[in-house]
Amino acid sequence: MDAGSGEKTGKPLGFFEKYLSVWVILCIIAGILIGRVFPGMAGFLDRLAINVDGAPVISVPIAVCLFLMIYPIMVKIDFSEVIRAGKTLKPILLTLFVNWAVKPFSMVLIAFVFLGIVFVGFIGEDEMEYVRVPLGMHEPVGTEIGDGRIVLYDKEAREEIKPEDIGYQEGDDLPEGVVRRLALRQWRSYLAGAILLGIAPCTAMVFVWSYLAKGSGGLTLVMVAINSLTMLLLYGPLGGFLLGVGRLPVPWRAMLLSISVYVALPLVAGFISRKGIIAKKGRQWFEEKFLHLLTPITIAALLLTLVFIFTLQGDRIVRAPLAILFIAVPLFIQTNVIFWLAYGLARLLKLDYEDAAPASMIGASNHFEVALATAAMLFGLQSGAALATVVGVLIEVPVMLMLVKICLMTKNWFPHNPAKAQKTGV
Numbered sequence: 001m002d003a004g005s006g007e008k009t010g011k012p013l014g015f016f017e018k019y020l021s022v023w024v025i026l027c028i029i030a031g032i033l034i035g036r037v038f039p040g041m042a043g044f045l046d047r048l049a050i051n052v053d054g055a056p057v058i059s060v061p062i063a064v065c066l067f068l069m070i071y072p073i074m075v076k077i078d079f080s081e082v083i084r085a086g087k088t089l090k091p092i093l094l095t096l097f098v099n100w101a102v103k104p105f106s107m108v109l110i111a112f113v114f115l116g117i118v119f120v121g122f123i124g125e126d127e128m129e130y131v132r133v134p135l136g137m138h139e140p141v142g143t144e145i146g147d148g149r150i151v152l153y154d155k156e157a158r159e160e161i162k163p164e165d166i167g168y169q170e171g172d173d174l175p176e177g178v179v180r181r182l183a184l185r186q187w188r189s190y191l192a193g194a195i196l197l198g199i200a201p202c203t204a205m206v207f208v209w210s211y212l213a214k215g216s217g218g219l220t221l222v223m224v225a226i227n228s229l230t231m232l233l234l235y236g237p238l239g240g241f242l243l244g245v246g247r248l249p250v251p252w253r254a255m256l257l258s259i260s261v262y263v264a265l266p267l268v269a270g271f272i273s274r275k276g277i278i279a280k281k282g283r284q285w286f287e288e289k290f291l292h293l294l295t296p297i298t299i300a301a302l303l304l305t306l307v308f309i310f311t312l313q314g315d316r317i318v319r320a321p322l323a324i325l326f327i328a329v330p331l332f333i334q335t336n337v338i339f340w341l342a343y344g345l346a347r348l349l350k351l352d353y354e355d356a357a358p359a360s361m362i363g364a365s366n367h368f369e370v371a372l373a374t375a376a377m378l379f380g381l382q383s384g385a386a387l388a389t390v391v392g393v394l395i396e397v398p399v400m401l402m403l404v405k406i407c408l409m410t411k412n413w414f415p416h417n418p419a420k421a422q423k424t425g426v
Contacts, residue, residue, distance in 0.1 A: 024394045027303055031310025032317060041311055045381070058261060059376055061308055066369050067266055068301035072294040074270025076207075077225045091346070091355040095223050098342045098363040099201040100234055107198025107334050108191075108242050114330040115187045115194070123187045123326060130160065130181040131189060132380035140170045141180065146248050147188055153181035186384055188248060190327050193388025195242045196374050198334070199235055201227045202365035206358065209365065209400050213407040215358035223362050228267055231370070235259045239374070258374040309372070309390050312382045323384070327391040335399050339364035343407075346414070353414035357407045365400055368392045 034041055050058040115123070130153045141163055143150045151160045152168065156177050166175060174180070210220040236256045278286050316323065342363050346356035368389055375385040 023303060024306060024390075027306035028310045028317070031307045031312075032314035034307070035311045035314035045308055045312060058257075059381055062305060062373060062376055062381065063261065065301040065305040065308070066262060066373050069298050069305070069369050070262065070266040071270055072291070072298050073224070074228065074266045075274050075294070076291065077221065077228065077270065078274075090349050091219060091351055091359040092223060092226060094342060094345055094349065094351070095201075095359045095362055096226070096230065098338060098345070099227065100230065100238070102341065103201070103334075103338050103363055104195070104199045104238055104242055106337060107194055107330075108245060110334045110337070111191050111194035111198075111330045114333075115190050115326065119326040119329075120187050122322065123190075123320075125185070125187075127186040128160075129184050129186045129189045129384055131184055131383045131385070132378075133180050133182050134378045137182075141168070145182065146244065148182045148184040148248070151181055151183045153179055155179060182379075184248070184379075189379065189384030190323070190388045192243060192248050192379065193371070193375050193383075193385035193391075194327070194330060194334075195248075196239060196371040196385065197331070197366045197368065197389055197392050199238050199242065200231070200367035200371045202362055202367050206362045206365055209361045209404055210358035212401075212404045213357040213361065214354065214411075215356075215361075215407075216352075216354040219355055220358040220362070223358065227362065228263065231263050231367075232259060232267070235263065235370070235374075258370075258377045261377075262370050262373040305372070306390065306393070309381060309386060312386075316382070316384070316387065323387065324391055324394070327388045328395050331388075331392055332395055332399060335364045335395075335403075339403050343410075351414065352417040353407075353411050354417050356414050360407070361400065361403060364403060365396060366392050368396070 045059075045061060048060045050060065050063075130151070133150060137145065137150075139145065139150050141150050141152055152163055152166070152174070153159070154161050154177060160181075160183060161178065163169075166178065168174070206224065207217075207220060209215075210217065236259050274286070277290055281290070310317070339360050342360035343356065346359055351359065371392065372386060372389040375383060375389050379385045
């Protein structure tokens with residue numbers, strides 16, 4: 001449907017989207033049960049990876065699933081809309097300002113306060129996690145990187161071992177079952193996941209939130225396109241900078257590889273396939289047939305990814321079930337802070353309600369797929385950073401539905417242009 005066709009772009013929240021938090025909880029249970037019943041499954045899944053410099057970097061199951069989740073969003077984007085975005089410059093500049101000049105830094109601050117101060121006594125100030133040494137870091141054992149340290153780790157005993165205990169000299173081959181790991185405080189690992197969420201603005205569910213709030217479909221699509229392009233430029237540098245601020249390792253090679261694999265690849269694939277399919281089959285077939293074929297694939301990929309993650313995270317959750325709550329609190333606060341900041345600025349800028357609602361919600365929600373993939377690439381699927389990104393999914397639907405209701409209740413704060421809500425950008 002072309003922009004200005006007079007037909008609505010979105011659909012009411014479907015059965016799957018409406019109960020997404022329920023499905024996430026069921027995936028948590030399923031993943032934990034699989035990990036318990038088949039204790040070797042976690043190790044098997046972790047080994048299904050593409051190795052770089054002898055270390056597993058890209059998890060094949062997660063990479064495939066995440067591509068199937070991200071590609072359907074990218075293929076919807078008509079980048080010619082970006083060129084015509086001048087008519088809606090104010091809401092676009094507002095979104096870019098909130099997403100990239102405010103949100104990443106507020107996430108670091110809020111997550112640090114709660115994870116590093118308020119909850120650190122419950123998490124354990126000296127509770128350590130032994131995560132994968134990020135790609136590109138070849139420092140010798142004992143080297144301190146930020147707040148972490150390169151150590152030797154016995155995978156079977158699940159404990160750090162001293163080099164002298166096994167007669168290890170730098171450059172020697174490691175004994176079987178012993179690997180190099182990055183020893184990191186647990187709460188800082190959670191902080192890393194929160195940071196990766198904070199620099200990944202939503203490009204998927206925001207279509208649903210915008211429709212439910214009766215926002216401008218055309219503007220939403222333009223902002224998603226611009227955010228996708230902006231992520232290519234800013235995600236790696238900003239993520240590396242903020243990880244450094246949080247005294248976390250700054251793995252530049254891995255950051256650049258992550259944004260290439262999980263944003264650039266589906267973005268290019270979506271752009272090329274969209275043009276090719278529309279040229280061959282026509283726009284109507286593309287929108288009414290092809291896009292609908294992708295929906296069940298996307299849903300299946302999301303659920304399978306969550307089961308994978310919680311199969312690997314099962315032991316951690318059983319040992320410390322409150323970890324999900326500790327992570328959820330700062331994420332909940334961050335979402336509300338960013339929404340109200342953007343919503344308030346939209347009112348000061350005298351934006352139409354139809355522009356104000358999506359401009360505020362695209363910053364409030366997160367692109368958890370890219371954040372999860374990057375956390376897995378940097379620290380491994382079993383890390384606290386990966387868990388933190390998944391907690392973002394758990395709270396997203398109920399919080400965003402709450403914000404949709406707030407938008408609808410406060411529509412009279414803004415001037416109205418109802419025709420905008422009828423336009424699509426697909």
